[in-house]
Amino acid sequence: MTEARGRVGAADAVVPSDTSGDTDRAASARPRGRRRGGPSRFDPESSREEGKAAKTRERILDAAAVVLNRKGYAGTRLADIAELAQLQAPAIYYYFPSRDEVIQEVVQVGLRRVLAHVRAALAALPDGSTAMDRILCAVSAHLEIVLRDSEYASAAIRHAAELPAPIREVQLLDERRYGALWRTLMEDGVAAGEISSDLDPRAARMFVLGALNWAPEWWSEERGPLPETISTARRLVLRGLRP
């Protein structure tokens, strides 16, 4: 705690950032520092795919995503991850060099899944789609990963601001990409006259994303099936944005 009072430095923190730079160095950082063991390519025991080692690694990441979601960065203990992943805490060090590297990979995977899923959904849209079609498609896709597919995604988005600088920096690149995507969607909407001109574009974009990002906090399958929830979101956004 060195910084004084006030608000966090970088403005569009967390998911959508305003910086337009969309640097291309993609596979920048995986768990840096020598990975210690990492399972051998060939699994002598079972003739199956990746061997159980890879699966264990994934169990650890899955568990970490869940814990991160519930307890936040500082509250994510190796012991909790281990319990969920059904092993002892020190075993984690066979797969990752440190606690932070586990968390790092969770948030990186999470954000990339969001990006990939939303891009894929947009790409699948028919050619004649309007700007608003594309925005609503992104709304659906964002809710789908965050609520249905990926605990990683919501962990990455909702706890981004808490992360220590080293992890945060790696994240920032992908955050900017995702922010840029949404900014483009909205700009296109404004240009096409499909979005009301009396809205502040940045604020409108962030209110929409905020509504979506907050959903993991309250949504559950039983209370209302996902399709219904998504359709309410789409109606809200459609009517909210259009002139």
Place this chain on the structure above:
Amino acid sequence: MTEARGRVGAADAVVPSDTSGDTDRAASARPRGRRRGGPSRFDPESSREEGKAAKTRERILDAAAVVLNRKGYAGTRLADIAELAQLQAPAIYYYFPSRDEVIQEVVQVGLRRVLAHVRAALAALPDGSTAMDRILCAVSAHLEIVLRDSEYASAAIRHAAELPAPIREVQLLDERRYGALWRTLMEDGVAAGEISSDLDPRAARMFVLGALNWAPEWWSEERGPLPETISTARRLVLRGLRP
């Protein structure tokens, strides 16, 4: 970490809960457990108000609210609070019996400020106001406390889910009250035909609140003055909800 996978138990966790009970035992819990020192009523030194002791206590709470906002529950260290409040960590124990009691009071004060501010705003509305007028008034008021007035408010709302059970339970009462308020606002809107009937009322309410609750994550005075931001929010909600 004992609970298995899945989602958090209580559904409408965090701010708006669905339970309709609006129990009336208001001043239920202040920091329980004997308060240790607590400044003497009469300040012998200065002829002024509450004496500096009360001010120190407040500095501690102010600092705790800021730290809680940035680092989450588990990341809120007494040393960080102390640094911001400009004293040494052990001095906190003169005013509070434990770290959790500090946090407890922050979130309690925070949520009550939200409740008080929104209620006051609604009460100040002219008599002929429509249901939608009232909803938009609540939107403005919620953004005002969360963005302008109170670091306590956003700390209480955004980190509610991370809190350990004992603190959470106390919070829950006020959360339910606030949730009930919004539910009523929306039900009135539906009843008056001012809200589209093709929206799932609960989802719509939570999406709106989510948009507002997420705002502290991205808003800052420089990027766009508060009144403009609020007015964009009001337009979004107005158009989003109405038939």
Place this chain on the structure above:
DNA sequence: GTCTATAGCGGGATAGAC
């Protein structure tokens, strides 16, 4: 690969001086 045991440190809390 996964375990038990343990080193080492950070952070909450207490004692007691001033």
Place this chain on the structure above:
DNA sequence: GTCTATCCCGCTATAGAC
């Protein structure tokens, strides 16, 4: 009222057996 010194526990990380 606020400080310094200190206790002690919990957590990350390492050592080394199996």
